[in-house]
Amino acid sequence: MDFVINLLTGVELLWLWISLSTEPVIGVAHEPMFDSQIANVTVKEMTTAVLPCSVKYLGKCQVIWTDKFSTVLTFEDRRVTDDNRISVERPFIKDWNLHIRNVRYKDSGMYNCQINTNPVKMKVVYLTVKVPAKILNSSSPDTIRVTEGKTVKLQCNVSGIPTPTVTWHRISQDEKGETKKKIGMSGEVLVIHNISRHCGDVYECSASNGVPPAVSRFITVNVHFPPEVTLPNSRMGQILGKETILECQVTANPQGGAVWRKNGMEMKNLSGKFRIEMYREDSISVSISLRISFLEQSDYGVYTCEAYNQLGRDAGTMVLYEYKIPEVWTTTTTTTRKPAMTLPVIPPYKTRIIHPPPRQTSTHHKQQHRHQHHKTLSKNGQQYHRESNSVVVKDGRDKMSNYGPTDERLQSGYKEGKTGESLTGGNTGEASTRTSATTNFILALVTLLFTQL
Numbered sequence: 001m002d003f004v005i006n007l008l009t010g011v012e013l014l015w016l017w018i019s020l021s022t023e024p025v026i027g028v029a030h031e032p033m034f035d036s037q038i039a040n041v042t043v044k045e046m047t048t049a050v051l052p053c054s055v056k057y058l059g060k061c062q063v064i065w066t067d068k069f070s071t072v073l074t075f076e077d078r079r080v081t082d083d084n085r086i087s088v089e090r091p092f093i094k095d096w097n098l099h100i101r102n103v104r105y106k107d108s109g110m111y112n113c114q115i116n117t118n119p120v121k122m123k124v125v126y127l128t129v130k131v132p133a134k135i136l137n138s139s140s141p142d143t144i145r146v147t148e149g150k151t152v153k154l155q156c157n158v159s160g161i162p163t164p165t166v167t168w169h170r171i172s173q174d175e176k177g178e179t180k181k182k183i184g185m186s187g188e189v190l191v192i193h194n195i196s197r198h199c200g201d202v203y204e205c206s207a208s209n210g211v212p213p214a215v216s217r218f219i220t221v222n223v224h225f226p227p228e229v230t231l232p233n234s235r236m237g238q239i240l241g242k243e244t245i246l247e248c249q250v251t252a253n254p255q256g257g258a259v260w261r262k263n264g265m266e267m268k269n270l271s272g273k274f275r276i277e278m279y280r281e282d283s284i285s286v287s288i289s290l291r292i293s294f295l296e297q298s299d300y301g302v303y304t305c306e307a308y309n310q311l312g313r314d315a316g317t318m319v320l321y322e323y324k325i326p327e328v329w330t331t332t333t334t335t336t337r338k339p340a341m342t343l344p345v346i347p348p349y350k351t352r353i354i355h356p357p358p359r360q361t362s363t364h365h366k367q368q369h370r371h372q373h374h375k376t377l378s379k380n381g382q383q384y385h386r387e388s389n390s391v392v393v394k395d396g397r398d399k400m401s402n403y404g405p406t407d408e409r410l411q412s413g414y415k416e417g418k419t420g421e422s423l424t425g426g427n428t429g430e431a432s433t434r435t436s437a438t439t440n441f442i443l444a445l446v447t448l449l450f451t452q453l
Helices: 002-007 010-022 363-371 404-415 427-452
Strands: 038-044 049-051 063-066 072-075 086-089 097-100 109-115 121-135 143-147 152-155 158-161 165-174 177-183 189-192 202-208 215-230 235-238 244-253 257-262 274-280 285-292 301-309 312-322 376-379 382-387 390-393
Touching (some): 038 049, 121 215, 215 301, 244 312, 257 285, 285 301
Parallel strands (some): 038 121, 215 312, 235 312
Antiparallel strands (some): 063 072, 063 109, 109 121, 152 189, 215 244, 244 285, 257 301, 301 312, 376 382
């Protein structure tokens, strides 16, 4: 019987399955039933899609799978279609799951799990296949060459389910490293109008639709333009017999030729005299230097740096002149210092104690002496103190008046040239002496200052 079923076509098998479903099933206590009536399955392309179908109380009934075109795919657990990617897997006795390996987008659609009951019972499974983003070969080439001032169009054709979103980035290289910046709007085409040399870079188109992985592509834009010559100095001076270097910078794409000329004659390498050197600054700029050794009078003049390519040419000129060292005059300056101020030397002030001789006085003189015990004598602003037959002389240059016998003896003693003397030898004369010396010193200092001014 199994051999006969394998020989049947899909249509005959479906007719046979329907005819069997019209016959009454004897001894079935419960009718077959599905665990659910509808299911949705979403998978990524090139993976395995599992379409679930679980039946309870199947009894003697059979299960088949059909696709969106009503084509019979399986009968019970056997494959009927010639697509070997399809099979029925039964992890449990009630499961009749349909497996589709390496599923493709065209496999998307409605699948039916059916039981040959009367009427036929059916479970619908909707299969959705998502396709990752993919960049098509019809996109722009990896490198685009365009002339400066033209319009360039970068194209990045993509496919995928759902429709991918395309974004554009510009990738630049500088001394800090690589920088990536988003430009333009989302879309498969990026248009650059009136392109300049500064737009030459690497552009990246990235496509993503939420289904990993995202894809990207790099397009290099190479902008061609004629040369541009730049001279750091328009004039340069150098001493006769020395060495000098003339330098110019050429910016062009593509780089062509570059020469130094003097009076229309091309300067060439000459051992020991001229040497031409070239250094690359970046992808579009080079520096060209002319080294001249042992400058002679004939080497001075106008030099021209000339560059050219297939798009045009440019030139720049500079003057090399003789530099003479100016004469240097030296001046000697003599400085005379003012002598330091000299203070006068004041001799120390001497003191001398004068003891008056004893005297004999009358009773009237004794009483007068007791009343003038503390009397102060003065003459021409000078003061004298009498105390217990002792007199303190504060200024020895003044003459004393007649104040009786005692005063006459004091006056007599004063005329002998004794100045600033204390008759008692006490502290009063010493303090007065120090005060007079300090005053004389200050007066002398002030006088000297005014004299210097």
